[in-house]
Amino acid sequence: MGQKASRGRTEAHGGSIVPCQHDGDSQGSNTAVVSVIKQLMEKGHSLLGIIGCNTAGGSLPYLPEEIWHHIRSLMPMRDAARAACVSRAFLHSWRCHPNLNFDMRTMCSNKILLRRARAYNDNKRDRTEYNNNIGKVLSNHRRAGVKTLKLHFHGPFNTKSYNRLSSWLQIAITPVLEELALNLVLENSKYDFPCSLLSDGSGNTIRHLHLGNCVLRPTVNLSLRCLTELHLRSVRVTGDELWRLLSNSFALEILILKECQDIICLQIPCHMQRLSYLEVSECCRLELIENKAPNISSFDFKGGEIQLSLGEALQVKKLKLNHWCAISYAIDELASSVPNLETLTLWSSREEIVNAPMVPSKFLHLKVLSISVQSWIHMWEYDFLSLVSFLDASPSLETFDLSVPVPSRYDWIIGDPSTLRKMPERHHDKLKTVRITGFCCQKSLVELTRHILESARSLKRLTLTTIDEDYLLYGGHNRFRKCPALDKEFIREARKSNMAVKTYIEGKVPSTVQLEVFKPCSQCHAL
Numbered sequence: 114m115g116q117k118a119s120r121g122r123t124e125a126h127g128g129s130i131v132p133c134q135h136d137g138d139s140q141g142s143n144t145a146v147v148s149v150i151k152q153l154m155e156k157g158h159s160l161l162g163i164i165g166c167n168t169a170g171g172s173l174p175y176l177p178e179e180i181w182h183h184i185r186s187l188m189p190m191r192d193a194a195r196a197a198c199v200s201r202a203f204l205h206s207w208r209c210h211p212n213l214n215f216d217m218r219t220m221c222s223n224k225i226l227l228r229r230a231r232a233y234n235d236n237k238r239d240r241t242e243y244n245n246n247i248g249k250v251l252s253n254h255r256r257a258g259v260k261t262l263k264l265h266f267h268g269p270f271n272t273k274s275y276n277r278l279s280s281w282l283q284i285a286i287t288p289v290l291e292e293l294a295l296n297l298v299l300e301n302s303k304y305d306f307p308c309s310l311l312s313d314g315s316g317n318t319i320r321h322l323h324l325g326n327c328v329l330r331p332t333v334n335l336s337l338r339c340l341t342e343l344h345l346r347s348v349r350v351t352g353d354e355l356w357r358l359l360s361n362s363f364a365l366e367i368l369i370l371k372e373c374q375d376i377i378c379l380q381i382p383c384h385m386q387r388l389s390y391l392e393v394s395e396c397c398r399l400e401l402i403e404n405k406a407p408n409i410s411s412f413d414f415k416g417g418e419i420q421l422s423l424g425e426a427l428q429v430k431k432l433k434l435n436h437w438c439a440i441s442y443a444i445d446e447l448a449s450s451v452p453n454l455e456t457l458t459l460w461s462s463r464e465e466i467v468n469a470p471m472v473p474s475k476f477l478h479l480k481v482l483s484i485s486v487q488s489w490i491h492m493w494e495y496d497f498l499s500l501v502s503f504l505d506a507s508p509s510l511e512t513f514d515l516s517v518p519v520p521s522r523y524d525w526i527i528g529d530p531s532t533l534r535k536m537p538e539r540h541h542d543k544l545k546t547v548r549i550t551g552f553c554c555q556k557s558l559v560e561l562t563r564h565i566l567e568s569a570r571s572l573k574r575l576t577l578t579t580i581d582e583d584y585l586l587y588g589g590h591n592r593f594r595k596c597p598a599l600d601k602e603f604i605r606e607a608r609k610s611n612m613a614v615k616t617y618i619e620g621k622v623p624s625t626v627q628l629e630v631f632k633p634c635s636q637c638h639a640l
Contacts, residue, residue, distance in 0.1 A: 211257075211260035211261065212261040213262050213263070213285075215250075215262075215263065237269075243267060247281065255284050258289040259287070262295075266298065266304075270302055275304050278304065282307060288318055290318055291319060293321070295324055295327065296326065303328065305327070305328045305330060306330075308331040308333075311335045312336070316335055317337070317338050318339055319337060319340055320340060321342045321344075322337070322344070326348070330350070330354060331354055331357050334360045334361055335361065337361060340365055341365060341367065341387075342366065343358075345373055346371040346372060347372045348373050349375050350376065351377075352379055359385065363384060365388050366387050369390075370392070371394045371395060372394070372395050373396050374396065375398065376398065378399075379393065379401065381409075382406070386407065387408065388406040388408065391409050391411070392412075393415070393416065394414070394416065395416055396416060401420045401422070403424070404422065404424045409428060409429055412433070414435065415435035418436075418437045426450060428453070429453065430453060430454065431454075432457050435459075447476075454478060456481040457479055458483040459483065461484070475506050476509075478509055482507060482510055482514070484500065484516070485516040486517050486518060497517075497557040497558045498534060499557075501564055505541075512546045513565075515548070515549045517550065517553065517555075518551055533563065535560075539568055541569040544569040545574070547569070549576070550578040551578065551579075553579065553606070554609055559617050566621040566622060566623070567621065572623075573626065574627045575626055575628050577630050579611055579630070580607050580631060607632060614630055
């Protein structure tokens, strides 16, 4: 943490030069200093090294106090606390540090972290030290206020500890708080988040609110006028209570709900004009999503059978659907209800059999299509060639990504190439990139691949993967590490798939198309 300071410049960590002006404190010079420091931090340099916190009496660059305070606020919390221990110049700034991130990594010693890593469980003594440290830091910030609070609560999970947690939140939730992230590491904890702290204007400045594993029961409409992002994970909240929470959130842009089991009906009000991203995942009791927000551009859903009403979804450009019948729903509903869709990602359920009929209308603007088949149990019943109807319905399609689970054992014989089916000749003039993960000897999959090669004249790259992606991490790319072990029968079947590529695919590849085939590593997976 050494420094060399002179009248005109300061040499920072890594040999970079930070200009500094002693005579005439112009606003432009101050802005330049902060800008250079931010650039160095983005390159991985330590702020302590950049500004040279010299404990041996070295002089710091001359800047107005408010500029120094802003620079110190850029430091990670752990670095700011360390600097306060060795420099009085940093002590006041640490007591006013606006961004607090409380987790085991930032609040516990390396010795405790090492012990936790070895034991893989919480220790009562460690939790006590962790909670005591949080209490001390927040007590010092009682007057200064906090802009960002991220808190992982590790227990104990009882009434006394919950009261202590509420007292911490009472200190932090003030009219200057902008971001609050609270996560209780115990699933289905009974901690009732104190919604009263967000009333009477205290929550008006909060822009980001993340809550995990707690109970949320607002009894009155909360005034969260500046809230732009709400993320609830494993939070006990009903649809009516969520509506009450959102009733005055006119600035909300991002809404994420994960594993919120009490929501049965999710209604998005029309006054949420700025809402652009909606994600709903694994809310197992959910039966209805009714959206009236007019400007949602990205929607991500994962769950079971529900009634889905996207309203006037003219602005939806990106859609991810992990649904009990995602492919069937996309064929019957999406092209007409989401006419301006550009990116579509579908995960079929384990029970859904792929047999896509002709899509009744067109995805005129669709550019990226990803389809993932999640179960290989009924894979022999899948007619992958029928997915051509998606390609025919998407005249602007540029990227097609198909993921097929690689079964551990199968015995499918393709036969003579003349027995392979052919679809009516159509041209996919925009398709440039195709990737099939889990390519195998299943007949209809080979037929689909050959059809794409024959009809997509604009195709530039075809990637076929005959092995799970998890096993492609090393191989020949790193001679110092070995691939994960594979069952010999699995390797044999993967080799059969590679032979199918050579026999039925390679001869169809035009000279303008780059073919990539990923297969088991010959070094690590030799039979």
